[in-house]
Amino acid sequence: xxxxxxxxxxxxxxxxxxxxxxxxQFENPVLMFSGGKDSILMSYLASKAFYPAKVxxxxxxxxxxxxxxxxxxxxxxxxxxxxxxxxxGSVDEAIKTGMVIExxxxxxxxxxxxxxxxxxxxxxxxxxxxxxxxxxxxxxxxAKERFFSHRDEFGQWDPKNQxxxxxxxxxxKKHFGEHFRIFPISNWTEMDVWxxxxxxxxxxxxxxxxxxxxxxxxxxxxxxxxxxIQKKPGEKIVRKKVRCRTIxxxxxxxxxxxxxxxxxQIIQEVSTTRMTERGGRTDDKRSETSMEDRKKKGYF
Amino acid sequence: MQNYNKIKMTQQEYxxxxxxxxxxxxxxxxxxxxxxxxxxxxxxxxFEDQYEQVKKTSERRGEEGxxxxxxxxxxxxxxxxxxxxxxxxxxxxxxxxxxIIGDTPGxxxxxxxMVTGASTANVALVLIDARNGVVEQTRRxxxxxxxxxxxxxxxxxxxxxxxxxxxxxxxKIKETFSNWASKLDVKDVHFxxxxxxxxxxxxxxxxNMAWYKGTTLLYYLENVHIGxxxxxxxxxxxxxxxxRPYNDEFHDYRGYSGRVAGGIMxxxxxxxxxxxGFTSTIAKIDTFDGELEEAHAPMxxxxxxxxxxxxxxxxxxxxxxxxxxxxxxxxxxxxxxHERPLQHKGKYTIxxxxxxxxxxxxxxxxxxxxxxxxxxxxxxxxxxxDIARITLRTTVPLFTDPYRRNRITxxxxxxxxxxxETVGAGMII
Numbered sequence: 001x002x003x004x005x006x007x008x009x010x011x012x013x014x015x016x017x018x019x020x021x022x023x024x025q026f027e028n029p030v031l032m033f034s035g036g037k038d039s040i041l042m043s044y045l046a047s048k049a050f051y052p053a054k055v056x057x058x059x060x061x062x063x064x065x066x067x068x069x070x071x072x073x074x075x076x077x078x079x080x081x082x083x084x085x086x087x088x089g090s091v092d093e094a095i096k097t098g099m100v101i102e103x104x105x106x107x108x109x110x111x112x113x114x115x116x117x118x119x120x121x122x123x124x125x126x127x128x129x130x131x132x133x134x135x136x137x138x139x140x141x142x143a144k145e146r147f148f149s150h151r152d153e154f155g156q157w158d159p160k161n162q163x164x165x166x167x168x169x170x171x172x173k174k175h176f177g178e179h180f181r182i183f184p185i186s187n188w189t190e191m192d193v194w195x196x197x198x199x200x201x202x203x204x205x206x207x208x209x210x211x212x213x214x215x216x217x218x219x220x221x222x223x224x225x226x227x228x229i230q231k232k233p234g235e236k237i238v239r240k241k242v243r244c245r246t247i248x249x250x251x252x253x254x255x256x257x258x259x260x261x262x263x264x265q266i267i268q269e270v271s272t273t274r275m276t277e278r279g280g281r282t283d284d285k286r287s288e289t290s291m292e293d294r295k296k297k298g299y300f
Numbered sequence: 301m302q303n304y305n306k307i308k309m310t311q312q313e314y315x316x317x318x319x320x321x322x323x324x325x326x327x328x329x330x331x332x333x334x335x336x337x338x339x340x341x342x343x344x345x346x347f348e349d350q351y352e353q354v355k356k357t358s359e360r361r362g363e364e365g366x367x368x369x370x371x372x373x374x375x376x377x378x379x380x381x382x383x384x385x386x387x388x389x390x391x392x393x394x395x396x397x398x399x400i401i402g403d404t405p406g407x408x409x410x411x412x413x414m415v416t417g418a419s420t421a422n423v424a425l426v427l428i429d430a431r432n433g434v435v436e437q438t439r440r441x442x443x444x445x446x447x448x449x450x451x452x453x454x455x456x457x458x459x460x461x462x463x464x465x466x467x468x469x470x471x472k473i474k475e476t477f478s479n480w481a482s483k484l485d486v487k488d489v490h491f492x493x494x495x496x497x498x499x500x501x502x503x504x505x506x507x508n509m510a511w512y513k514g515t516t517l518l519y520y521l522e523n524v525h526i527g528x529x530x531x532x533x534x535x536x537x538x539x540x541x542x543x544r545p546y547n548d549e550f551h552d553y554r555g556y557s558g559r560v561a562g563g564i565m566x567x568x569x570x571x572x573x574x575x576x577g578f579t580s581t582i583a584k585i586d587t588f589d590g591e592l593e594e595a596h597a598p599m600x601x602x603x604x605x606x607x608x609x610x611x612x613x614x615x616x617x618x619x620x621x622x623x624x625x626x627x628x629x630x631x632x633x634x635x636x637x638h639e640r641p642l643q644h645k646g647k648y649t650i651x652x653x654x655x656x657x658x659x660x661x662x663x664x665x666x667x668x669x670x671x672x673x674x675x676x677x678x679x680x681x682x683x684x685x686d687i688a689r690i691t692l693r694t695t696v697p698l699f700t701d702p703y704r705r706n707r708i709t710x711x712x713x714x715x716x717x718x719x720x721e722t723v724g725a726g727m728i729i
Contacts (some may be wrong), residue, residue, distance in 0.1 A: 003564070003596045006528045007319035007398040017559045020541040024654070025614055047546045049589035052553060053545040099423060111564070145389045162386065164412055164637055164720045166419035168559065169651050171719035189391045189402055191409045264461040 008196050011188055012045065018147055018184040019049040022129050025172035026180070029129040030087070033079075034058040035071035036247040037204060038133030040078065041193055042185055044202055047082045047133075058255035059086040060130070060216070062118050065092040065229045066249045074205040081203075105230075119155045122179060128179045131174070137189045145188055149295065153177040191279065194270055198263045208245045215240050221254035236257040245270075286295050317393065320526055322423035323450070325414050325441040327451075330427040331458045335405060335496035336390060337368030343518060344502035345392035346371060372403060375498040387417045396522045411444065411670065411685035412637040413618050415725055417712070418448035422526045425517075427456045430463045430493070434476045436671050442477075443670050446484040447633060447687065447727065449707060451529050453468060453489045454520060461495040465508040483673065485704070488524075530597040531706040535563030536699075537573075537617040538653035539710075543602055554610055555586055557603035559655060561708040562701070563622070565603065566594040573609060574616045574699045580607040597708070599614065614655035616699045624699040624709060630659075632712060632726030633668070633703075635687050642682035642690070642724065649715040650694060653708065657694045658717075665689040691728070705726035 022029050031046060033039045046055045059079060063072070077085045087107065091113050094100045099120065100113040122130055136143045146162055148170045162172055172180055185193070197204065214225040216235045223229060225237050228251050243266075258264045263274040324332050342344050344391060346365075353657040354370040361367075372390065404410065418424060424445035428438050430492030445453050455477055463469040469491040492501055493512055500506035503518045505618060515523075540558035542686040565571075569582045584604040586591040595601045605618060611617075636642050642661060652657040668687045682688045703710030714724040 002527070002529075004318060004533050005599065006315055007317045010598065013488070013559060013600040014633045017540070020600070021654075024541045049557070050543060051586075051588040051602075053510055053543050101694065103501065137391045137494055140388075143390065144386050164711060164725065165722075166725045168418055168561075168653070168708055169713045170711065170712065171715055171720070171722045172387070173649070173715055175720065187368040187389070187391075189398075192309065192398070195315070224684045 008192060008199065011185075011192060012048070012196070014187060015023050015045045015184040016181065016208075018170070018172050019046050019131070021133060021170050022182050022184075023050070023172070023174070026129040027148065028125070028127050028128040029057040029131060029182075031055070031057055031232045032118075033061045033117050033119075034247065035061070035067070035075045035078075035131070035205060036133070037193055037208065038135065040204065041197060043078070043082060043084065043129060044200070045184065047084075049082070049294070053225050055084050056084065057131075058087050058128075059133045060087045060089065060125070061122060062089045062114050062121065063091065064114055065090065066106060066140050066226075067249055068205075068207055068224070068244075068247065068253075070205050070207050071087065071247055075087065078203075082119055087125065089117045089122070093116050093300065094120070096197060101181075115155075122155070123167040125286040127179060128174065131184060133185055134183050135190070135193075136186050145183055147183055148172055149181040149183065150174065151179050151181055155179070157181075168263065174248065191267075191270055192269050195262070198267060204263070209262070210241050210243045210265075213242050213255065215242060215255055216285060221262070224250055224253075224255055225252045228240040317395070318397050318526065320397050320423065320521060320524075320714055321400045321402065321419040321421045321447075322425060322521065323404060323414075323417040323666075324425045324427070325404055325417070327445070330429050330437075331369075331496045332403075332427050333369035333372045335425075335456065335458065335502065336401060338496045338499055338502045339370040339401075339518065340371055340390065340392050341368050342396055342499060342699050343392050344692065365524045369616050387413045387570060394518070394522055399521065400588070411440075412635065414441065414723060415448060416493050418444055418450055419707070419725070421448075421450045421480040422529050423452040423454060423456050423521065423524060424450040426552070427458050428477075429550075430457050430459045430469050430472060430473065433473050436478065438477070439480065439672070440670050442484060442486070443673060444479060446457045446486045449485070449727075450525055450706060451526070451589070454517065455489065455491045455599045455691050456496075456676045457491060457493045457516065458496055460493045460500060460506075460509065461498050465493075465495075465500070465506070467509070469513045470509075470512070478568075490514075490518065490520060500579065506598075519692045522536075524536075530564035531701075531708075532596055533563055533626070534622050534706065535565050535617075535619045536561040536701070536706065536709050537565060538655065539613055539615045539617065541613060542611070553604075555604050556617065557600070557602040558654065559600045560596050561705045563619075564594055564596045565601075565617075567592075570620050571605070571617050572620045573605075573611055574618060574623070575608065575697055576611075576615070578606040578607070578609045579620060580609060582606075603687075614653075616653065616655075624701050626699055628694045628698045629662075629691065630694065630698060630700065630712075631665075631689065631691050631729040633687060634682070634690050634714070634724045634729060636682050636684055638716065638721065638723040641684075642686075642688070642728050644680070646665050647717060648723070650692070650698075650712050650718055651699070651715065652698045652700065652712045655657065657698065657699060659692045659694045659714070661690055663691040664691050664698065665691065690726075700728050702729060 017096040094117045132194045214237050215222045260269045355366050358367045388403045404413045404417035426441045474491045494501040494622040501516045539556045543555040572579050583606045585595050647660050664680040666677050701709040710728045712726045716723045
C-alpha cells in the first residue's frame with residue numbers, strides 16, 4: 001500500500017484543513033465569491049470540508065455592476081447547487097448613495113471602488129473572517145501572503161509585520177473590530193486549479209471556454225466590447241474567438257484568442273502558454289506595485 | 301534566450317505527481333536568489349511577461365545579461381533595500397513533482413523566518429559560496445534545519461565557476477562540513493557542486509565538472525524518497541471540528557473532522573479518546589467522495605465512532621495501545637520571534653494541534669548558541685531570534701509526542717495574550 005498522496009490530494013487536504021479551522025476559530029466567517037474559477041474551487045472545497053452538513057458560512061459577492069452577465073447567471077445557479085446563502089454588495093448602490101465616487105476617463109475601472117464596498121459589507125455583516133481565493137503564484141505581493149492574514153480595524157495589510165505561520169498551527173486571535181483574510185488555496189498554482197477542476201468535473205462559467213465575441217484592443221490587451229468602457233478614437237471592434245483566463249470586471253479583464261472549448265483543451269493551452277494569467281488584467285498594469293498598494297488598502 | 305516552451309503534460313501524469321516542499325536559506329551573497337531563479341527558469345516555469353519584466357529591470361540597472369535573481373523579487377521595500385524581509389513562497393513543477401519553495405532570508409535577524417520556512421519542509425538547501433567555504437551562516441542554517449527536523453539536507457556548494465570548477469575546493473568544503481555536521485541530528489546529507497549563475501549542475505549536468513559523478517540538484521529534488529517523511533506509525537487524530545448536519549437524511553450523524561497527524565487509522569480500529577479516556581471503535585471514515593477503509597497523514601477526513609461519547613475540538617483520537625504523552629509539564633526548544641523578550645514566569649496562550657490552553661514559563665534552562673550549538677547557561681534573556689530550552693506548565697494536559705517523532709503532535713506556538721501576536725514556536729523534547 002502506498003501512503004503517499006498525489007499533490008492535488010495533498011493540496012485538497014490542506015485547503016480543507018484551513019476551511020475547517022476557520023469554521024472552528026471564527027464566529028462569523030464569510031466566503032468571498034467572484035464567480036471566477038478560484039472562488040468556485042474554494043466554495044467547492046468548502047462543500048467537501050463540511051459534508052454532509054452545509055457550508056456553515058455565507059458567500060459574499062461584491063457586484064461592481066460591470067460584471068459579465070454570464071458571471072451573474074452562473075453565480076446564482078452555483079449558490080443553489082451547493083446550498084449556500086448569498087449576500088450581494090453593490091458598487092452601483094454605493095455610487096448612488098455617494099459612498100464612493102466613480103472614476104472618470106477612458107480607463108475608468110471600478111476595481112478600486114470594490115475595496116470600499118467590500119470593507120463596508122464586512123463591517124455591516126460584522127464578519128470576522130473573509131475567505132478569499134487568492135493564490136501565491138499569481139503575483140509577487142501575494143507570494144508573501146499568509147493563510148491567515150491579519151487586518152487591522154481599517155482592513156489594511158502590513159506586509160512587514162505578519163504573523164509567522166508554522167506547521168499546522170494557525171493563530172486567528174484578534175481584537176474587537178479587527179478581522180482576518182483567509183486564503184485556503186494559497187499553495188495552488190493556476191495549473192493545479194485547472195487539473196483539479198477537470199479531475200473533479202466541476203462545472204464552470206462559459207466565459208472560460210472559447211466563444212465568439214466582439215472585442216477591441218487596448219495597450220496590447222483584448223477587451224470585450226461593452227457599454228461600460230469608453231472607446232478611444234481608432235479602437236476598432238472586431239469579432240474573435242476568445243476566452244477568459246481570469247474573470248473580473250468587464251472593464252479590466254482581458255480576453256485571449258483561443259480555440260479551447262473543453263477543460264482538457266484549456267489545460268493543454270495553459271500548459272503551453274507564455275503569459276501569466278494576470279497578464280491580461282489592466283488593473284495590475286497601473287504600476288509595478290499595483291497589487292501591493294491595493295492590498296495594503298484592503299483589496300484581496 | 302527563448303525558454304517559454306513549457307512542458308506539455310497529460311492529465312494522467314499530472315495526477316501522479318507528488319508534492320515536495322523545500323526551503324532555501326542564504327544571504328544575497330550566497331547566490332540564493334540566483335539559484336531559485338535558475339531552477340524556475342531552467343525548469344521552464346517562467347512566463348514570457350515575467351521574463352520580459354526582469355530583462356527590462358536588468359537593463360535599467362545596467363546589469364550584464366539578465367539577472368535571474370530578480371525573478372524572486374518581492375515587495376517594494378525589499379526591492380529598495382535589495383534584501384528579502386519575509387518568507388516568500390514560490391512554485392514550479394516538473395512531470396514528476398510539484399515543488400513549493402519557502403524562500404527565506406538568511407540574515408541572523410531573520411532566524412524566525414528561517415524557522416517558519418523550515419517547519420513544513422521535506423528538504424533544506426543550504427548554500428555555501430565555494431570561495432568562502434563553511435562560514436558561521438552555513439552552520440546556523442544547518443543547525444536550524446536539524447532543530448526543525450527537516451528530513452533531508454542538501455549542501456549546495458555554489459559559485460564553483462569562481463574557483464575554476466576545482467574538485468579539491470569542493471572536497472575540502474565537503475570534508476569540513478561533514479566533520480562539523482556529525483554532531484547534528486540530520487539523517488540524510490547530500491552535497492552538490494554547482495554554479496547557479498552559469499547553470500552547472502542545477503538542472504543541466506555540468507560539463508565543467510566531469511569529476512563529479514553525482515546528480516544535479518533538480519534530479520535530486522525529483523527523486524529523493526519522501527514517502528516516509530510523515531509519521532505512519534503512531535495513529536493520532538486531533539479533532540478539529542464536529543460535523544452535525546441537523547437534517548432528516550443525516551439525522552443522527554455526528555462526525556469528528558480533522559487531519560490525520562500521524563499513523564494510519566482504519567475502520568474497526570479500537571480507539572481511545574483523550575482526555576476523557578473513553579474507548580470506542582471507528583465505525584466509519586467519511587469524506588465527500590465516499591467512505592474510506594483507512595486514512596493516513598496528512599489526509600483530511602471525518603471519523604465516526606460506534607459509541608455516543610462527548611467529544612469536542614481539541615480532543616484527540618488515538619489507539620488504545622499506542623498513546624501519546626499526556627502532560628501539563630512540557631519541555632520545549634523555543635524559537636523566539638518577538639522584540640519583547642520571553643518572560644520568565646510569564647503567561648501565554650499555547651496552541652498545540654487543535655488544542656488551546658494557557659501556559660506559564662516555569663524555567664528557562666539554557667540558551668542555544670545557534671552558530672556552535674553550545675549551551676549558554678549564564679544568559680537567560682531570550683530575545684528575538686534566540687533559541688532556548690524552556691519548561692512550561694499548561695492549564696490543561698496536552699497530548700504530545702517528541703518533535704523528533706512527529707512534527708505535528710510535537711510542535712506548539714505561543715501567543716501573547718495582550719497583542720495576540722505569535723511570539724514563539726516550540727519543539728517538544
